[in-house]
Amino acid sequence: MAVQERLEKALAAGRLSHAYLLVGGEAGEKLRTVRQIAAALNCPHRDGGRACGRCPSCRQMEAGCHPDYHLIEPRGASIKIDLVRKLERELRLKAFQGGAQVVVFHPAETLTPEAANCLLKILEEPPAGVYFFLLAAQPALLLPTVVSRCQVLSYGRGRAGEEGGRSLWEEVLVSELGRLMTSVLPRLEKEEDILSVLDGLMLACREQLVWELTREEGLLLEGGPLPPHPAGISLSPAVLWRCYRHLRRIRAVLEQNANRRLALEVLLLNLHREIHSA
Ligand SMILES: [Zn+2]
Incomplete structure (x- = not known):
């Protein structure tokens, strides 16, 4: 409708x-x-x-x-x-x-x-x-x-870059640091529209945060329910909120045309640290 x-x-x-x-x-x-x-x-x-x-x-x-x-x-x-x-x-x-x-x-x-x-x-x-x-x-x-x-x-789906957000977010969640740096980082570096990709990641992270806080499908933008977490990964709202802030900060930095590789490296290191400190 x-x-x-x-x-x-x-x-x-x-x-x-x-x-x-x-x-x-x-x-x-x-x-x-x-x-x-x-x-x-x-x-x-x-x-x-x-x-x-x-x-x-x-x-x-x-x-x-x-x-x-x-x-x-x-x-x-x-x-x-x-x-x-x-x-x-x-x-x-x-x-x-x-x-x-x-x-x-x-x-x-x-x-x-x-x-x-x-x-x-x-x-x-x-x-x-x-x-x-x-x-x-x-x-x-x-x-x-x-x-x-x-x-x-x-009103329908978001921009192209945002659509892969959920699967990319899951990949970040389950990847070891080595894989993040050798596989995810080079792919992100080559993205034509990195800001949309980061928007997609932020959306996926936000969805998970809202889901953890409320368990209400109606509040999910992409429609729920979220798939269960990949094996062994369960993150507290506090960790998800910190991940979200890392994403938001790096998005702002990249908007200012900062060194893309360096910014993305910092982002992945920080996300990995947050996710595995839980
Ligand atoms: Zn009238």
């Missing part, structure tokens, strides 16, 4: 979650979906999960100037904590006015860690009548704790 249809059905049935993470697809498509759901939420003539498209509220929504629609976008390169705090105050002021507030973070992966933690606090005790939509092209860059608070809806 398409993402929009799923949301409309949930709305019609009165089961709309307070937080969604929309991944994949094009940004414009995701924004359209959210605007239509926001319109339906506030339309007095709603039919099932659909807005009428003609009333003043629907027109305002279409023009992008509805007072209950909050589109949070990066200022400069990131969405910083002051924007999230300002939003929190605004939501508190509007809480008594009755309209359904729709908050959109676009793209959500530009939230700084401080802003994401602030959002996490809000999502942990979601205010009544507020619906959050996090739009992400690279969900692997999101804080796993934030993702675990959202229902994940996917």
